[in-house]
Amino acid sequence: MSCALLLLLTSLALAMGTGAAVEIQRPRGVPQSKRQFYEENKPFTCLDGSSTIPFDRVNDDYCDCRDGSDEPGTAACPNGSFHCSNAGFRPAFIPSSRINDGICDCCDTTDEYNSGATCQNTCREMGRKERESLQIMAEITKEGFLLKQQLIHEAKRGQEDKQVKGSGGKVEALRTVKETAEDPEKGAKERHLKSWEEQKELIRMEKDKTRMAEAFLELDDDSDGYVSVAELQSHLELDPDSDGSLTETETQGLLGGEGKVDTSTFETVWSIIKDQYLSEGLLDPPAPVETPQEEQSRDFVSDHDSDHYPEDYAGEEEDVEDDEEDDHEEEEEKVPPTVQTPEKRGDDELSMPPYDTETQSLIDAAQKARDDFDEAERALREVDNQMKNLEKEIGFDFGPSAEFAYLYSQCYELSTSEYIYRLCPFNRVSQKPKFGGSETNLGLWGQWAGPEDNLYSMMKYDHGQGCWQGPNRSTTVKLTCGKETVVTSTSEPSRCEYLMEFTTPAVCQEPASLDEVLHGHTEL
C-alpha cells in the first residue's frame, strides 16, 4: 500500500515536472568510503542512527534524516553534503545547497544534473593544470627547502662563531702573559726610578750650591766677603710681612740677627731666602697675569654649560627615529673646547736618563704583553657588543632552526604605482610615496602571527604611525615558500591595516615526493 502510494507520488511528481525522482544506480553524491551504508533494496538507516527509512527514500528529494544522510545527491537537506569524484582531478565535497543551483561546482559536472546549467567536464584540464602547478610548486619547494637547509646551517655557524669569539679564553691567557711580563718590568722600573730620584737629589743640591754662591757674589756688592743688611735690603721680594718695604730689623732677622754674614753663615740664610730670592737681573716684578686668566676660563665653561641645556631639550623633542644621529652630534658638541692653561715648565725640570738596557728589555717585553692584552681586551669589548646585539637578536624568534635569522638586518622593497614599500624583517615596515613625501611607518616588529599549526607563516608589525581618527597602522606579512626572498605584493584590505606577501625559502617545507603530491588524494 505504502509502496504503491509512493510510486503514485513519484509519478505525480514527474507529471508536475519536478524532477523529484532520481534514477539511482549507485546513490548519487555518496563517497566511496560510505558506499557500504547505502545498500540497494535494504532499509536505509540515517548515518546518525536517528531513523530508518525505505531505500527508495534515499535521494528522493525530501529530507528524512536529521543529519541529511538520506539525500547525499539532492539539495533537500540543509545540512547535507555532496561528493563529486572529479575523475582526473581531486574529489571534493560541496554543500548540498550547491546541487542543481545553476552553478557548476564539481569539475565533473555531477552537481548540475537537473538545473539546465551547461557545465563542461573540466577535471582533466584542471588536473593537468594542478599537476603542472604542483610540479612547479614542488620544484620551488625542493629548491627552497635546500636553500632553507643552507640558511639553517649558516645560522648555526654564525652562532658558533659568535660563541667562539665570545669565549673570552684568549683574553684570559693574554692577561696572564701580560701580568707575568709586567712583574719584572715593574721591579726594574722601580729600581731605575729610585736611583734616578737619588741622582736627581744630588743634582738639585749641586745646583742649589751653585745658586747660593752666585747669590752671595751678587749680594756682596762691595765684595768684602760678607753680605750686609744694607746689601740685602734692596731685595724687596724677601719682605717677610710683604708690606712693600724691607726694614733694617727685618733684614737683620733674615741674616740671623747679624749685621753681616760670611759665606758659611750665608748657607743658613740661603736656606731661608732661596725660595723667594730673585736674581737681580730679574728684579722687575712679574705682571700678575694668572688671576684674570683663571676667571676667563671659568666664564667660558659656564657659558658653555648654559648653552648646552637648551640643546639637550631641543634634542628630546625631535623625532625618536632620528635619535641615533642626534646622539652622535651631541657627543661632539658635548666636548668642551680645550682651555689653554699655560703650563709652567720649571727651568729645573729634568728629564730622566734612558733606562739601562736590562730594564729597557724588561719594559719592552711588558709593553708587548700590554699591547697584546689591550688588543685582546678591545676584541673582547667588541665581542661583548656583538654579544649584546646577539642577545637582542636571540630575543627574536628566528624560527625553530633559526632559518629566518638571515632576514635580520635586511630590508626588501616593492615598488607599486604610488608607493615604495619596504619590509625590514624583525624591524619595521614602511611606505614612501614615489613622487615625494615623507615615509610612513606601517608597523614595528610585533610577533609571529600565523595559526597555531603554522605560526611562522605570518608576521605581524604593529604600532605604526597613527591613523587620523583611527588605529595605529599595522601590517601583516604572509610568508610563502619561494626560492627568492622578495616582497611580492602589498595591499590595504582595511583602512590602515596592510597586508604584504613575502616569499622566502625559510618557510619551505620538506617536499613530499612528487608522486605523493600528485596521486595522494586521487580517488576514482
Place this chain on the structure above:
Amino acid sequence: MAAFIVRMGPLLVLWLAVFLSGTWAVDRGNFKTCDQSAFCKRQRALKPGQSPYRALLETLELTNTKLTLQLINDNNKVRLLLELYRLQGNMTRVKINELKPLKPRFEVPDVLINDPPTEPLSLLSQDENGVVLSLGADSQWLIVSAKPFRLDIMEGREVLLSLNSRGLLAFEHLRIRKDTISYKIKNKVYSAWENIKWVFSSQVDPEGAEKKEETDAANEPAEGETAKEDGMWEETFKSHTDNKPNGPSSISLDFSLPGVEHVYGIPEHADSLKLKTTDGGDPYRLFNLDVFQYELFNPMALYGAIPVMLSHSAQRTMGIFWLNAAETWVDISSNTAGKVRHTHTHTHLVNMEGYNYVQGSSETPQTDVRWISESGIIDVFIMLGPTPTDVFSQYASLTGTQAFPPLSALAYHQCRWNYNDQEDVAAVDQGFDEHDIPYDFIWLDIEHTDGKRYFTWDPHKFPQPKDMLQGLMDKRRKMVTIVDPHIKVDSSYKIHNEIRSKGFYVKNKDGGDYEGWCWPGNSGYPDFTNPEMRAWWASMFAYDQYAGSMENMYTWNDMNEPSVFNGPEVTMHKDALHGNWENRDLHNLYGLYVQMATAEGLIERSGGVERPFVLTRAFFAGSQRYGAVWTGDNTAEWEHLKISIPMCLSLGLVGVSFCGADVGGFFKSPSTELLVRWYQTGAYQPFFRAHAHLDTPRREPWLFGPENTALIREAVRQRYALLPYWYQLFYHAHHSGQPVMRPLWVEYPQDTATFSMDDQFLLGRDLLVHPVTEEGGRGVTAYLPGKGEVWFDVHTFQKHNGAQNLYIPVTISSIPVFQRGGSIIPRKARVRRSSSCMEHDPYTLFVALSPKRFAQGELYIDDGHTFNFDKQKQFIHRRLSFANKALSSRNLAPGSQFITPSWIEKIVILGASKPSKATLKTPDGKENLLEFEFDASMSVLTLRKPGVNAGVDWTVVLQ
C-alpha cells in the same frame, strides 16, 4: 591616512577638520534651529487665537469638482483663494493660495501620480456664519466658518479634524521690497507706522486698519527697516548669506485633532515612532540635509522629508499630507502630554441651523499640529481613514505605491566603503562561498570611480569591470555601483561637458552654473527638476553609455539632499535656481528627482523589461515609487540599532516600505555582539545591507571567529528562507500601498497598549519580530497582541496566548519571531548562495492554526525581476486557506498565468491535532495519501512531500 586626504582634496580636508574635530557627534551648530531660520522664528512668534482671516462667503462658488472661496486677512486686506475638493476614497483636499500673487507661487509637481479624482460636494446649508457641505460618505460634513475662517470636518456630531481652529493660518504674501530707496520715497507717508507692523500681525491698530483699508493688496504696506531684522529679505547663517529676491513667502496652518493622543510619520527623524510634543523645544524639521554623525531622539532634519502625518486613536486613523517641498517645520502639542493645559481655549461653538456641536471639551484628549513652510502654497490632503489600511490606500492613491523590487534586492547586500579593487571583490565573493553564507549584491562606494567621476571606473583598481560583473553573474549574483548627483567640474569629463553644454546645471543666483564642493572637489549639480535633464541622465545608464556596466549592475544614489560641503547647512544655497524656481521652493524634491531619473535609466537600458533597483538617501513623498531608502550614515552603537526600528516604521507608515539601516553601523566599529545582533535585526527589516565606513576595520561576516560566523550565517539564512513571504509582502505594498514593516497598532488599532511600541514590529500581519537590541541581553519582553489569539514561536513552534507580555529568555543565537495563529507563511527551506539559485526550489508551508482551527495565507510567484507580472499578468497568486480540517490552494488572480517548476515540499501545521490520515486531492481528480509525522508535545503535524506544483489547485484533507 595621507592617501585618504590626498584623495579627497584640500578643501574637503578643511571641511572634515571643521566637522570632525575630535567629537563623535553631530555638530549642531552647523544646522539651524527654528530661531535661526527666519521664517520659522517669525511664524512661531505668532500666538494662537487671533486669526485675522475671514471667509468672504459671498465669493463662494461650488462646481461639480470643487468649492472655491476667498479669504481676507483683515489686517492687511490681502485676499487668499481657498479651494476645497472632495477626493475619491474619503479624502478632502484643501488648497490655499494668494488670490492674486505678484508672481506664481510654487506648486509641487511630479509627486501626485495623477490629478486626484474628485467627488461632488453638496451644499447643505449656508448662513452669514458659514457653510455646511456634505462630504458624501458616512454622514460626514465639512463646516466652513467665516469669522475667523475655520474648517471643521465632522462625522455625525463628532469633529474629526479642524483647520485654523487655533488661528495660526498665516500666509506671507509676495510683495515688492519696501526698504529700497525708491520705495521709501514713494511711501514716506506710511513708513513710520509700517516700521512697527508685523506682516500678518494680529495686533489690530484701529488707526492703522483704517489706513490699510485705503491701500490695495497689490500695493502692500511696507515692513520698513525691521524687515532685515526679521530676515525677510536677507538672512545670514554662519558665513552664508541667503538673498531673498522674492522676500518673505512662508505659510502656516494649524490642525486640531480631537480625541487623538498619538501622531506618527513626518520622517525622517532619528526619533521614536510616536511623535513627541514640541512645546519648549524645536519643531520637527523637514529639510533634506547631509547630517554628519546624527544624534538620536531629537527633531533635527535628516536626509529625507515626507510631509505626511498619521493620527491614530482607538476609534480612527487619519492622515495629513502637507504637499510642500520647501523647508518645513512641524509643531505638535497635546493637552494630555505632561498634563500641561494650553492657555488658549479649545472650545468652539458653531450654532447653525441643525448643526450644533461642541469640540474640545477639557475631558477630551486633543493633539494640535501646526505646519510651517518657507514658500509655496498650502496644499493639504486630509485622509480620513477610518482604518490604518484605508489611510495607506488613500495615500497610495495620491503618491503611488512602493516600487516592486527585483526579488534579489530583498536578499542580503554586502557593502563597504570601499571594496578596494577587483581582486578584493572576488575575494569577498569567494569568502561568502567558503563560509557558506548567502548574498546577492556586493556594492561599490565612491572609490571605485576614476577620481569621483561617476559613470567611470578607476583604471588601476577596476580595469576590467565587465570581467568582474561576469564573475558575479556566473554565481548568479549582482552588484551596485554608486552614482551621486554632484558632477566633477572637469573639462576632460564627458558627463560634465555634456551637462554644461546643454545648460543642465543648477544655476546660482547670478545665472552662472552653481558650483559647490563635494567628494570630487569642485562640483556642479545637474538640475534634476528639469525633465529634459532627467531624460538625458537616464540615457547615461544605457549599456553603451555607462562603460563597463552590465545587466546585473544596479545603482545607488547618495548625497542627493544635495550634499554641498561648503554650502549653508552642508546643502545647496536656497537662492540657487532650478529654472525659474529657487532651491528654496523645491529643496526637498531634489533627491526624489535624482532617484526617479536613475530608476528610469535602469528601466530604459533594458528596453522597459527589467525592474530597476535604486537606493537613495534623500527622499520625498512619492520616492517609494523609485526604489529603496536607507537611514543614512548611522553609528555602530546599540542605540542606533534600536532606532532603526522606529525610523523604518515611520517610513513604512508614509509609503516607503523598502527601508533599512546600515547593518553594523556606518561610523565606528561595532563590538562582535552588536554586529551579530544587528544582523539578526537587519535580517527581519526590509532592506538588509551591511555597510561600513572607510576608516573602520574590515567586518565581513567571517572575521569574528567560527561561532560568530555561524550566528551571522544563521541570521542571513533565516532571511533567505523567508524570501517568499517578503516578496509577497512587497507585492502587496506595490499593489495596495500597505506597509511591509508595521507598527503593532496598524493591525491592532484598538489595543492602546500597542500605540507607542517601537522595539518590536510586524512583518505584514502574520510575523511579529522582537529583535534583541540590548547589549548583553538575557531576555526580551515581547508583547503578543490580540485577545483570544495565539502566536507560535517560529523556531520552537511553542504556542503563546495573545494579549500578553511574554518574557523570552534569549541567548546570542536568539531572534524572537512569532507567527500569528490563523496565518500561513510560505518559505523556501533550501537556502542557497543567492536568491536566484533558489528560484525553482520547492516551498514549505507553515500553517499556524488559530484557536478556531483556521488559517489563511497567500503564495505569490513570478519571474522575480521583470515587469511581466504587471504588463502581461505573468504571475501566480494563490489563496491558501485552512478550514474544516482541509488546507487548500485556490487561484486569487484568474486572469494571470505563470508556470513555475516549484512544488510543495512540506506542510507544517502548528497547533494541529493528530489526524488518522491525510489525503491530497489534485485537479485531475486524483487522491493520494500523504505520510505525516506528528509531534504531540508541540502539536505539530508535518505532511511529507505533497509534491504538488505550487501553481495549481489542490486540497489536503485531514481526517
